[in-house]
Amino acid sequence: MNQSFTVVKKGYDQKEVTKYILQLESELNRYKEKEEHISKALVEAQSSSTRIIQDAELQAKNIEINALAQLEHLRNQIQSTKEKLENFQIRYNQFIQRFTLSFNDDDLNSLFSALDTIAATLEVDDESEHEGIVNDTNI
Numbered sequence: 001m002n003q004s005f006t007v008v009k010k011g012y013d014q015k016e017v018t019k020y021i022l023q024l025e026s027e028l029n030r031y032k033e034k035e036e037h038i039s040k041a042l043v044e045a046q047s048s049s050t051r052i053i054q055d056a057e058l059q060a061k062n063i064e065i066n067a068l069a070q071l072e073h074l075r076n077q078i079q080s081t082k083e084k085l086e087n088f089q090i091r092y093n094q095f096i097q098r099f100t101l102s103f104n105d106d107d108l109n110s111l112f113s114a115l116d117t118i119a120a121t122l123e124v125d126d127e128s129e130h131e132g133i134v135n136d137t138n139i
Contacts, residue, residue, distance in 0.1 A: 006013045
């Protein structure tokens with residue numbers, strides 16, 4: 001800002017100088033207000049960013065804690081399932097062993113004979129049904 005003043009007998013015109021000083025003071029006050037607003041905004045931004053970071057860190061910690069708890073739960077379920085399968089395998093093997101020991105050739109031959117009888121009965125029933133269908137269509 002360049003300002004020129006009228007020269008009077010004993011220096012510059014006092015009214016012009018006073019008016020100019022008042023303008024400078026007014027402009028200086030506006031800059032100070034802007035500086036205050038900027039400073040407040042900066043402090044608020046820093047405070048907000050600190051709060052956001054703290055919240056994010058807390059959420060991350062909670063997510064990690066929950067994930068670890070879920071992982072532990074899954075590990076326990078897997079271990080329990082593994083133990084159940086191992087127990088089932090032991091019981092199954094014992095059952096097969098008892099079945100094998102108690103089952104002899106005579107029992108197996110009796111079982112085959114019973115199955116042959118059932119199959120023959122089914123064939124006779126199947127032929128009877130066929131004859132019935134043929135007779136019905138001839139009527």
